[in-house]
Amino acid sequence: MKTVRLTIDKKVVEVQAGKTILDAARIAGIHIPTLCHHPDLCVAGNCRVCVVEQVGVRTLQASCAVPVADGMEIITNSAKVQQARRHILELLLSEHRSDCVNCYKNNHCELQDLAAKYIFTPVTLIPLPALQHYTIDSSSPSIIKDDSKCIRCQRCVRTCTQLQHVTALTVSHKGHEQKISTFMDKLLNDVVCTNCGQCVNRCPTGALTERNYIQEVWDALLDPNTHVVVQTAPAVRVALGEELGFDVGERVTGKMVSALKTLGFDSVLDTDFTADLTIMEEGTELLTRLKAVLTEKADAGTLLPMTTSCSPGWIKFIEHKFPDYLTNVSSCKSPQQMFGALAKTYYARKRKLNPAKIVSVSIMPCTAKKYEADRPEMRSSGFKDVDYVLTTRELARMIKMAGIDFMSLPDQEHDSLMGESSGAAVIFGATGGVMEAALRTAYELVTGREVPFANLDIKPVRGMEGVREANITIEGCLPEWSFLEGVELKLAVAHGLTNAWEVMQAVKQGKAEFHFIEVMACPGGCLGGGGQPIPTNSEIRLKRAQAIYEEDAGKHIRKSHENPEVLALYKDFLEAPMSHKSHELLHTYYIERHCN
Amino acid sequence: MTNTSTVRKTDLIFGRSLDTLTLLRNAMQRDKDGLIQELIDSGLRGRGGAGFPTGLKWKFAKGAPGNEKYIICNADEGEPGTFKDRVILEKAADKVFAGMGLCGWLTGATKGFIYLRNEYIWMRNHILAQMNDMNEAFRQMKLDFSIGLKMGSGAYVCGEETALIESMESKRGEPRNKPPFPAIAGYEDKPTVVNNVETWVYALLISYIGADVFAAYGTEQSTGSKLFSVSGDTPKPGVYELEMGMKLSDFVAEFGDGDTKAVQVGGASGFCVPRRKFDQVIIGFEGIPTGGSMMLFNSHRSMYHVLHNFLEFFMEESCGQCTPCRVGCQQLLLGIEAVKSKTKPAQYLDTLMEFTETMRLASKCGLGQSVGNAFNSIVNEFYEEMIY
Numbered sequence: 008m009k010t011v012r013l014t015i016d017k018k019v020v021e022v023q024a025g026k027t028i029l030d031a032a033r034i035a036g037i038h039i040p041t042l043c044h045h046p047d048l049c050v051a052g053n054c055r056v057c058v059v060e061q062v063g064v065r066t067l068q069a070s071c072a073v074p075v076a077d078g079m080e081i082i083t084n085s086a087k088v089q090q091a092r093r094h095i096l097e098l099l100l101s102e103h104r105s106d107c108v109n110c111y112k113n114n115h116c117e118l119q120d121l122a123a124k125y126i127f128t129p130v131t132l133i134p135l136p137a138l139q140h141y142t143i144d145s146s147s148p149s150i151i152k153d154d155s156k157c158i159r160c161q162r163c164v165r166t167c168t169q170l171q172h173v174t175a176l177t178v179s180h181k182g183h184e185q186k187i188s189t190f191m192d193k194l195l196n197d198v199v200c201t202n203c204g205q206c207v208n209r210c211p212t213g214a215l216t217e218r219n220y221i222q223e224v225w226d227a228l229l230d231p232n233t234h235v236v237v238q239t240a241p242a243v244r245v246a247l248g249e250e251l252g253f254d255v256g257e258r259v260t261g262k263m264v265s266a267l268k269t270l271g272f273d274s275v276l277d278t279d280f281t282a283d284l285t286i287m288e289e290g291t292e293l294l295t296r297l298k299a300v301l302t303e304k305a306d307a308g309t310l311l312p313m314t315t316s317c318s319p320g321w322i323k324f325i326e327h328k329f330p331d332y333l334t335n336v337s338s339c340k341s342p343q344q345m346f347g348a349l350a351k352t353y354y355a356r357k358r359k360l361n362p363a364k365i366v367s368v369s370i371m372p373c374t375a376k377k378y379e380a381d382r383p384e385m386r387s388s389g390f391k392d393v394d395y396v397l398t399t400r401e402l403a404r405m406i407k408m409a410g411i412d413f414m415s416l417p418d419q420e421h422d423s424l425m426g427e428s429s430g431a432a433v434i435f436g437a438t439g440g441v442m443e444a445a446l447r448t449a450y451e452l453v454t455g456r457e458v459p460f461a462n463l464d465i466k467p468v469r470g471m472e473g474v475r476e477a478n479i480t481i482e483g484c485l486p487e488w489s490f491l492e493g494v495e496l497k498l499a500v501a502h503g504l505t506n507a508w509e510v511m512q513a514v515k516q517g518k519a520e521f522h523f524i525e526v527m528a529c530p531g532g533c534l535g536g537g538g539q540p541i542p543t544n545s546e547i548r549l550k551r552a553q554a555i556y557e558e559d560a561g562k563h564i565r566k567s568h569e570n571p572e573v574l575a576l577y578k579d580f581l582e583a584p585m586s587h588k589s590h591e592l593l594h595t596y597y598i599e600r601h602c603n
Numbered sequence: 604m605t606n607t608s609t610v611r612k613t614d615l616i617f618g619r620s621l622d623t624l625t626l627l628r629n630a631m632q633r634d635k636d637g638l639i640q641e642l643i644d645s646g647l648r649g650r651g652g653a654g655f656p657t658g659l660k661w662k663f664a665k666g667a668p669g670n671e672k673y674i675i676c677n678a679d680e681g682e683p684g685t686f687k688d689r690v691i692l693e694k695a696a697d698k699v700f701a702g703m704g705l706c707g708w709l710t711g712a713t714k715g716f717i718y719l720r721n722e723y724i725w726m727r728n729h730i731l732a733q734m735n736d737m738n739e740a741f742r743q744m745k746l747d748f749s750i751g752l753k754m755g756s757g758a759y760v761c762g763e764e765t766a767l768i769e770s771m772e773s774k775r776g777e778p779r780n781k782p783p784f785p786a787i788a789g790y791e792d793k794p795t796v797v798n799n800v801e802t803w804v805y806a807l808l809i810s811y812i813g814a815d816v817f818a819a820y821g822t823e824q825s826t827g828s829k830l831f832s833v834s835g836d837t838p839k840p841g842v843y844e845l846e847m848g849m850k851l852s853d854f855v856a857e858f859g860d861g862d863t864k865a866v867q868v869g870g871a872s873g874f875c876v877p878r879r880k881f882d883q884v885i886i887g888f889e890g891i892p893t894g895g896s897m898m899l900f901n902s903h904r905s906m907y908h909v910l911h912n913f914l915e916f917f918m919e920e921s922c923g924q925c926t927p928c929r930v931g932c933q934q935l936l937l938g939i940e941a942v943k944s945k946t947k948p949a950q951y952l953d954t955l956m957e958f959t960e961t962m963r964l965a966s967k968c969g970l971g972q973s974v975g976n977a978f979n980s981i982v983n984e985f986y987e988e989m990i991y
Contacts, residue, residue: 052780053924055965066972067964072780087964091927094961098930131954133937133947135930159929178775178923181758183933185923 013079028070028081029057039083040092040121042099043160044071045209046544047530049169054160055095056121059083067091093125101132103212104141104155110213115541117211118158137183146194148381149202149218149374149537157187157214163206170530171504173324175200187214190603199327199603201504203320203528204374204398204537217374217538220395221405227366227395228271235366236354237272238346239263239421241279242372242436242533243399245554249540249547250403251413256550258558261418266406267370268419274358277421278369279428281342281349282435282444284576285317286567288593289339289441290449291584293523294488302490309334312499312514312521315441317341319379320528320537322597324504329511330599338594342435343369343376344385346425347392348592353580354425362388368395370402372436372536375528387592398538427572430463430559437555438502438532439468439475442525446479446498448568453481453488463565469556471531471549473506474499476521497521503530610857611846613820613828616804617694621811624740627701630810631746635709638810639665645814646826647806651677651762651799652869652894653969657806660796663786664710667794672712674703674748675771675790675797679720679755679762682870683916684896687830688800689723690842695804696730700737700750702803705810706796707748715750716790718767721757759920763968764789764797766922777922778968799894801830822848825887829895835867836860836901848889852882854897862901865984870896871913872973875906875980906985910939913977921970927962928971934958935978939989949990952982 009024013031020035027050032039043054052072059070062080067088070081082088100122107113141155159178164187167176175198179188189198207215227235244260253259267275293313299305316322316337325332340348346369351362369376373396379385380393397405406413420426431447434440443465450458458465467477480495499521501507507526513519529535531548534555564570581588630638643658664672676699680688691699703715719730731752738749753771760766761776768790770776789795798806805827809817818826825847834840837858845854855863867875868884868891876884876891884890886897900909914936921928938955941947959975966972982989 050780051924052967053926055926055967058965066966069780069965069967074782090957091961091965094958095926095965098926098934098958101934102930131951132934133941135933135937159923159926161924181760181923182917182919182921182929183923184919185921185929 011075011077013075013077013081015081016083022075024075026075028059028068028073028075028079031075032070032081032083037083039070040125041071042117042121042158042211043162045162045165047170047209048162048165051161051165054099054158056092058088058091058095060085060088096121096125097130097132099158100126100130102135102138103158104138110156111216111219112213116213144195145218146196147200147202147218147378148196149377150195150200150204150207151216151218152195153214153216154186156212158212159185159187160211161187162209162211163187163215166205166209169505171201171203171205171528172508173199173201173203173504176206201320201323201327201528202375202378202537203504205529207374207537208539208541208543217398217400218377219401220377220397221401223395224368224397224405227368233364233366234273234360235271235368236274236276236350237267237368237370238276238278238281238343238350239267239370240343240372240436240533241282241433241555242536242539242551243370243402245436245534245551245558246372246539247399247403250400251406253414255547256554258554260558261420262413262416264419264421265416266411266413269411269416270405270409272368274422276346276425277428278342278346279432279435280425280570280572281345282432283429283567283570283573284345284593285339285342286431286444286448287573287577287584288589289315289337290445290452292337292339293445294449294453295585297494297522298490301494311335312524313337314524314526317435317441318526318528318533319373319375320504321507321526323375323378323600324507324528325511326597326600327602328508329515332511332514333597333599336597338596340385340593340595341379343371343396344379344392344595345593347380347385348387349425349576351388351390351392352592353576357424362390366394367392368397369393370397370399372399372533372539373529374398374537376538384595399540400538403540423572425572427570428562429567429570430562430565431567432570433558433562434555436533437469437552438527439470439500439525440532440555442468442498442500442523444567445523447566450479450481451566452568453485453491454483455485456483462560468498468500471545471552473503474501474510496523499524501525502527502532504528610849610853613844613846615808615828616691616698616801616830616844623697623701623807626698626807626811627705628744630705630807631708631744633810635665639709641814642806642809645809645817647802647809647817648888649799650801650805650829650894652682652872652892654888654892657798657802660786660798661706661709664712664794664796667787669794670711671791671793672710673790673793673795674706674710674712674715675767675795676703676715676717676800676803677762677764677767677797678717678723678800679767680723680800681720681759681762682872682894682896683913684834684867684870684898685832685894687832687842687895689726691800691804691830692723692726692730696733697737698804698807699800700734702807703750704737704741704746704748705807706798706803708746710794710796712796713747713749715748716753716771717750718753718755718761718771720755724754727752727754758922759916760922760968760970763970766968767797768795775922777924778970780967801895820846822885822887822889824848824889825892831893831897832895833858833897833899835899836863836904837899848885848887850882851876851884851886854886855881855899858897859899860901863899864902864904865900865906867896867898867900867909867977869893869976870898871916871977872970874976875909875984877984906981906988907939907943910978910981910989911936914939917970917974925967925971927966928974931958931962931966931971932974935974942990952986952989956982
């Protein structure tokens with residue numbers, strides 16, 4: 008690899024050709040402030056906060072955008088640079104409604120941080136007139152868009168188009184009217200937005216935030232007449248610690264349970280339980296579809312490939328972008344919604360509670376789950392199955408509000424009835440996890456033997472490659488599954504909607520034939536979800552994934568079909584996977600949506 | 604003020620010396636490197652305003668690797684006060700296209716485009732006819748080159764070459780980060796030569812008249828002649844081909860109405876020169892360069908209103924992507940209004956001028972970088988008019 012030598016602040020730096028000045032500075036341990044730059048996104052070079060002086064060049068250079076060259080002399084802190092940097096921040100502050108103490112992102116705002124660092128004299132610029140008549144788009148149950156906080160860094164636009172292939176957010180108008188908009192300036196809830204919240208994860212200010220339900224949950228907790236159950240998604244336990252003083256990648260499952268109990272939830276249960284249940288239903292569904300295609304010569308195209316349905320961002324994406332393939336999506340509800348439906352039926356009956364008095368809360372790494380819970384289909388218990396969805400970030404806020412010393416909490420276990428889970432359920436939180444969990448169960452169901460991978464770790468479907476493909480040949484089937492003998496199952500795993508789009512394009516164009524596709528809307532899967540602690544980058548996501556697999560390895564039950572509470576649920580209530588009762592409570596349908 | 608020298612008018616572009624196709628055929632008889640050297644020797648610099656040496660640009664593109672290269676004629680003439688490209692396209696479009704063909708032959712590009720500003724859509728049929736004739740001529744000459752037309756959509760910033768390329772690629776017309784420059788990675792990320800309408804014609808002419816004859820016009824740093832769009836308070840507005848390197852005082856003597864208070868050289872992105880500096884200013888690369896716009900203002904004009912108008916223009920025409928330009932333009936306009944209405948003290952003008960320095964240093968493209976030219980020159984030279 009060709010290297011390039013340059014000097015930054017008189018320090019000689021040697022880096023790979025093709026790196027930017029900013030990369031080189033970071034390698035050399037020299038700090039340059041940035042704002043529009045994000046490690047997950049392509050270079051924009053539009054905020055100009057990162058400008059530096061290059062000796063011999065007339066203008067300052069945006070260090071995030073300019074590639075290094077031999078002999079370059081860079082100065083990151085000259086008077087010129089300092090003045091420009093301060094001016095640029097002052098200009099940004101003049102178009103930003105700096106209502107910091109009232110802002111949801113107060114103390115979590117990159118612009119605020121930069122202002123605190125670089126602005127030490129009062130700003131004299133005139134606040135832009137647009138700040139006097141702004142509107143806040145609160146149409147979406149997941150995301151709130153407040154243009155008066157927007158500084159046009161376009162991270163959200165790059166996220167929405169490049170990372171997610173959604174293009175709900177675009178730039179419209181020019182000059183002083185330039186803004187981040189939607190198709191024809193429609194409300195966020197009326198466009199192709201999948202509510203994935205990846206824009207929220209990358210917005211440096213309070214322009215894009217999750218719609219929070221903190222007050223609603225407090226009200227429920229403090230109401231003596233309600234019974235508040237809470238479920239915790241797999242990916243929350245490996246990220247919540249980041250908001251509360253732990254290092255990235257630390258598992259805080261036990262402390263999370265303790266904190267929820269301290270907050271006053273009447274029962275702390277686990278989405279992992281319904282993740283195991285999902286495997287039972289979805290695994291059975293896959294086998295049913297395979298049987299129909301292989302033995303009954305059913306119309307293969309509408310049944311296979313089957314895609315997963317746990318990720319509500321993916322569901323909304325396919326409803327908008329590939330409506331012809333809705334029959335290919337597993338009819339299983341997501342674990343959150345299965346849990347919700349059971350909380351107000353099975354759980355209520357077992358605990359002898361009036362379901363009308365149950366408030367069902369879920370803690371999710373996800374903003375799309377808020378939208379999912381609001382879907383009109385999601386009322387199969389006769390009530391709203393999941394009343395409120397809180398993100399990992401919102402839970403962290405509540406823990407801080409309650410004055411809980413999270414670090415010193417004892418570890419506690421989830422409550423029983425719907426709190427037991429297997430390692431297979433935990434890995435739902437990482438890309439490839441649903442696939443791996445499904446294989447652990449389906450393979451064993453069909454052959455009577457465990458999947459042929461050491462320690463049940465199906466390594467080919469793990470990892471952070473955007474699209475991963477694997478084949479597994481089924482041999483030695485039990486008699487009732489003989490139609491699968493020798494069949495080579497073709498599997499694909501995609502995370503991030505751009506990757507999902509590519510897989511679906513390949514399917515649509517007949518370039519790829521799969522039996523089963525796992526799609527997670529967010530990079531890295533749920534652990535990189537739109538409700539997770541900010542910041543996010545590939546390193547952080549990798550550490551969270553490692554934590555997830557550690558959690559799985561430490562579980563005494565590793566396979567969904569061995570979860571005793573799931574078995575009890577079938578015995579006492581549902582009868583069997585894909586039974587009539589299951590269909591009523593655990594399965595759903597999808598809706599074709601417009602494409603803009 | 605001196606009245607001994609006068610402005611020299613020339614007639615290279617519209618003169619009927621030789622048939623365009625003969626010019627092109629003659630040029631294509633020559634050695635390619637020799638011809639590019641001739642262009643370099645002529646000192647011809649881009650006539651759109653930025654003034655990059657044309658021969659060098661062509662040389663880079665010729666040396667750029669790959670077979671797929673593009674030639675683009677920038678006909679997005681949007682600088683306030685410029686209207687000379689319109690006249691060239693009306694009267695001598697064939698020379699423009701032949702110049703592009705010549706560059707195609709020299710650099711190995713086989714496809715060219717003319718990017719025509721939306722406001723010139725009325726010329727579209729005329730241009731298409733001329734273009735088709737020239738494409739046919741290229742075929743007959745066995746020159747593997749053809750030209751297509753792309754219409755702009757009305758944004759000033761698309762005159763900036765990388766924004767123009769983005770617009771041609773059906774994206775938002777926003778300038779790119781540079782490097783890479785278009786000569787290395789332009790349209791469709793392939794090596795691309797972008798030149799102003801006028802530059803193509805001069806390049807073709809130089810291949811015939813030679814570097815020496817061309818460079819005999821003008822000054823050492825500003826060789827040759829160029830078209831000027833003369834407007835404002837003048838008895839004879841219009842397009843004139845004038846020698847480069849003239850003194851502004853000579854220009855005013857020729858075109859002024861006898862009461863010229865200031866001349867805005869180079870359009871809204873150029874500089875304002877007050878009367879007392881007319882005889883110190885050379886119009887050319889050693890002094891104040893211009894893409895052709897020369898706006899004269901007499902003593903009836905309020906320079907505050909002139910500046911206000913320019914700033915309104917920039918505030919709307921900034922693409923909006925980079926902070927210094929998007930917010931800076933708005934702040935400058937709000938600022939002069941606040942000083943005028945006494946809600947800000949006069950010294951606030953000095954603060955604003957500091958901000959124009961940041962805009963110059965830190966904006967992404969020439970638009971934001973040059974807003975301060977007009978702002979600082981007008982505010983400095985007509986300080987009282989800004990306040991009272």
